[in-house]
Amino acid sequence: MAVVGAPAPVLAADPTYFADVLPLVRDRCLPCHDVGGVAALDLVDVDVASPFAGRMAQQTAAGLMPPFPPDPACADYREHAARSLTPAEIDLVRAWADAGAPAGDPTDALPPRLPPPDPLGPPDDLLTPDSAFVFDADDPDIYWCTRFDPDLDDPRHVVAAHVHPDNDALVHHVIVFRERGGAQRDPVGSPGFPCPGAPEDGEFLVGWAPGSAPVVLPDGYGLPLGPDDALVMQVHYHAQPGAEPTDRSSVALWYASAPIEREVMVMWTGSFEIFVPPGTSRTVEGECVLPGDDAIELVGIAPHMHRIGTSIRARLDRVDGGESCLVDVPRWDFDWQGSYTYVEPIVARPGDRIHTTCEYQNDGEQTVGWGEGSDDEMCFAFHLVAAPAGFPEHCFATAPDEPVAACGCAGGDGPGAGLFALAGVLVRRRRRRPGAVEG
Numbered sequence: 294m295a296v297v298g299a300p301a302p303v304l305a306a307d308p309t310y311f312a313d314v315l316p317l318v319r320d321r322c323l324p325c326h327d328v329g330g331v332a333a334l335d336l337v338d339v340d341v342a343s344p345f346a347g348r349m350a351q352q353t354a355a356g357l358m359p360p361f362p363p364d365p366a367c368a369d370y371r372e373h374a375a376r377s378l379t380p381a382e383i384d385l386v387r388a389w390a391d392a393g394a395p396a397g398d399p400t401d402a403l404p405p406r407l408p409p410p411d412p413l414g415p416p417d418d419l420l421t422p423d424s425a426f427v428f429d430a431d432d433p434d435i436y437w438c439t440r441f442d443p444d445l446d447d448p449r450h451v452v453a454a455h456v457h458p459d460n461d462a463l464v465h466h467v468i469v470f471r472e473r474g475g476a477q478r479d480p481v482g483s484p485g486f487p488c489p490g491a492p493e494d495g496e497f498l499v500g501w502a503p504g505s506a507p508v509v510l511p512d513g514y515g516l517p518l519g520p521d522d523a524l525v526m527q528v529h530y531h532a533q534p535g536a537e538p539t540d541r542s543s544v545a546l547w548y549a550s551a552p553i554e555r556e557v558m559v560m561w562t563g564s565f566e567i568f569v570p571p572g573t574s575r576t577v578e579g580e581c582v583l584p585g586d587d588a589i590e591l592v593g594i595a596p597h598m599h600r601i602g603t604s605i606r607a608r609l610d611r612v613d614g615g616e617s618c619l620v621d622v623p624r625w626d627f628d629w630q631g632s633y634t635y636v637e638p639i640v641a642r643p644g645d646r647i648h649t650t651c652e653y654q655n656d657g658e659q660t661v662g663w664g665e666g667s668d669d670e671m672c673f674a675f676h677l678v679a680a681p682a683g684f685p686e687h688c689f690a691t692a693p694d695e696p697v698a699a700c701g702c703a704g705g706d707g708p709g710a711g712l713f714a715l716a717g718v719l720v721r722r723r724r725r726r727p728g729a730v731e732g
């Protein structure tokens with residue numbers, strides 16, 4: 294399955310905005326840099342873009358734009374491959390800036406932005422509410438859920454998913470959860486129900502925020518979805534000035550057409566031992582060990598902390614002495630969360646340990662400890678894992694030298710178990726600088 298991304302353009306001799314830069318901007322920058330987008334700079338407008346040509350060249354060359362919170366030197370992520378610019382694209386922006394950022398001929402311009410292409414052709418299912426949600430202007434933030442019964446006769450495997458936001462001046466972010474046995478629950482369908490926080494028993498399936506690419510699992514991998522399971526789409530509405538008050542966002546799903554070789558599930562590592570008094574910084578670490586006799590594959594990762602987190606890392610310490618970096622977010626930002634799938638799944642063997650490190654800085658007046666509120670803290674790495682039959686015996690175990698439980702499986706016990714299954718969410722706040730952007 295190909296990594297989603299635009300083909301590399303050929304470097305033109307005398308690049309102009311309309312002929313060369315706009316197509317690239319449209320594919321790679323407009324999800325955020327459109328009129329009313331998350332970033333203030335409306336790069337779709339040549340008069341805005343041209344004076345910023347030097348900054349565009351500098352930010353793209355430095356890897357700061359498009360933003361990608363994890364350090365790409367840690368591991369190869371599919372989402373980074375899909376989002377980042379090729380060296381030829383970076384050179385093109387530089388060549389255009391060096392030439393004085395010429396506009397060129399407007400008739401060279403491509404038609405306005407098209408929605409990103411679906412990764413695997415037409416979806417097998419497009420879950421769409423029967424009626425539009427109508428936003429109440431008195432309420433600045435609304436979390437609204439719609440429960441869908443995908444109406445499956447037999448168990449299927451989801452291999453790719455993509456959220457289609459309908460009104461992106463209203464939609465702040467979208468998270469889709471798998472709800473085990475949820476097809477029996479009420480209400481199903483429109484008009485939905487208010488749902489701050491995550492739905493109970495909801496496992497994170499896919500998320501959307503500006504710039505999110507469709508999630509595509511590696512070939513042969515799939516996430517099980519049973520006839521009794523429901524999907525719950527949670528939309529965070531936060532209107533931008535002048536936004537139309539209605540929305541009908543939908544979720545596209547692709548099911549495996551051939552038998553799945555490896556089912557994926559969720560395990561988590563981290564720590565509950567969080568205690569950060571006012572005016573202090575703290576480092577929290579947790580270690581988990583893979584028991585049993587079988588190797589597993591780490592397919593993806595979603596690091597998670599709350600507002601006073603400053604950095605998070607996870608690494609695999611191998612029993613044979615080797616080490617693999619799994620994720621390293623050097624400047625954590627609660628509003629730019631993501632989950633990332635590895636270009637090549639990483640094999641972990643019995644006895645291997647996953648070490649998770651979270652750092653916090655508490656500038657507030659209250660001590661912060663572990664909790665589910667967004668003013669409490671968390672330290673989790675959610676791992677999307679392919680394990681042989683026999684789960685959950687193969688779930689990570691807390692390392693013998695750890696004082697408290699630091700690991701678990703989806704469907705197992707413990708807070709946070711069951712969240713984040715297959716994902717790609719970037720939660721954002723309008724006109725806020727992502728942690729990865731400097732200067």
Ligand code: HEC
Nearest residue numbers: 321322325332333348349358359503504724725726727732
């Ligand atoms: C996922 C969202 C996202 C994408 C995609 C993205 N940007 Fe940005 N960009 C931002 C945000 C947020 C800011 C912060 C600006 C603000 O405060 O509005 C920013 C700022 C910038 C700045 C100003 C930086 C400065 O400090 O002067 C430039 C230039 C820029 N982006 C260029 C680009 C280019 C070129 C692309 C495409 C190749 C791109 N960005 C893609 C979100 C994005």
